[in-house]
């Protein structure tokens with residue numbers, strides 16, 4: 358039995374392709390894994406705050422030295438990290454915005470990538486001071502794009518700061534088993550979009566059946 362954390366990052370509702378496909382994924386997952394449990398978080402509709410000065414002071418002060426103010430400043434982040442660490446499998450629906458991720462999802466990442474909680478900082482002369490702490494997890498990312506051609510070798514490959522960024526930041530905390538599912542050509546609609554949706558749906562069906 359596994360626990361899944363499902364997050365939608367699109368601010369759109371019914372019109373969101375990433376949302377519709379994460380919903381398909383979850384429906385199929387529940388059929389294949391009826392005993393698994395799921396936590397849902399809607400970042401697109403209910404954004405988490407950006408980090409601020411009090412948050413930074415709290416994050417870099419040992420918890421036993423926290424004043425009530427610092428404790429309060431980091432409370433939501435602690436809850437988000439607890440929720441993140443409780444999951445074995447992640448399903449994130451994340452649009453491409455200006456070649457990267459929506460700022461709401463970046464705010465979430467800044468809340469959960471935490472020294473001492475999801476990554477250890479151990480300075481030494483020997484080499485890399487960072488040691489990832491989130492190990493043995495699996496992640497699925499459904500990415501919606503208006504255009505296409507962002508894959509390696511594609512006409513916009515060098516402008517893609519979405520998949521490479523997510524691979525880097527989640528790899529930094531230890532999550533290396535990441536599968537991307539792309540739904541593209543939302544801006545074109547018609548046959549191009551229909552083909553992309555069908556391809557994404559087929560990929561979801563085969564991934565969930567594994």
Ligand SMILES: Cc1cc2nc3c(=O)[nH]c(=O)nc-3n(C[C@H](O)[C@H](O)[C@H](O)COP(=O)(O)O)c2cc1C
Pocket residue numbers: 367368369372373374375376451452453454455456457501502503504505543544
């Ligand atoms: C602010 C904004 C920026 C966008 N930037 C890009 C982009 O850089 N590349 C792209 O292909 N599509 C871009 N799009 C189109 C979205 O990626 C596309 O509409 C996608 O389907 C949105 O996800 P959703 O359907 O889950 O809401 C952008 C849309 C918005 C609203």
